[in-house]
Amino acid sequence: MSKIICSLYDSLHKMRLNQVSQEELSESAIIFTPHPDDESLGCGGTIIKKINAGANVHMALLTDGRTSHAQFMDSQKLADIRQQELVNASKVLGIPEESVSLMGYPDGQLHDFVDEATEQVVMLIRKLQPKQIFIPYKGEMPSDHYYTWLAVQDAIKACDVSVTIYEYPIWFWYHWPRITNSGQIRKKILWKNTIKSMLGLSLITTFNSYLNIESQMAQKKNALDQHATQMSRYENNPKWPILNDVGKGRFMDCFYRPIEIFKKYKLG
């Protein structure tokens, strides 16, 4: 049943949203990702399409990912592994290592380093002069996601440049009606909430742009798999949490859909 809802939802998106054009795909961009994995989850397929269209794409990672499994591994070791995973995922998406910036702010503490991060983003924007900038959706729950959004917004103002912003949702999906804490679907609630959100069109009115990434899905999944600490149980530790545990896999299903969606607008 959820498959039918998904395809109905995707059809609604296509009616309401504008597809990213071929011209847009070829424009230069910086992808700002709060943690290693958000980039592939939220816009992996889009990055692949941009690279194929000949765009210059730069990847900028704000934090070092040191806290995701701090109870199981030394945090510096985890930070080193996760930053390398981001480099590997970028390579699969088509972005070479020399086009990846690792800013290295401590995971979960970006709020304490917003001024420094903004300054670094300013330098990157001035150097690369991108036409497009990808950032997490403003309404995201984890604070690193919001402070990534804020640092980049402040930097754009400081640079006084004109760019197109693409906000990509990650944890927004967690609140999607299909995902409950227990991962169970209670049919009546599912229908009630899904229909409500369809009629309310909260998601559809928030996002205004989409890209079909069906043909890029295998490559996107390959990029995601580079984030081995997030996608598989490290050293077969059965207690090691992975992304597929969230909502018993339903959270990840949101990123395996044939479209990626954005809130697109111009700044400057």
Ligand SMILES: [Zn+2]
């Ligand atoms: Zn994140």
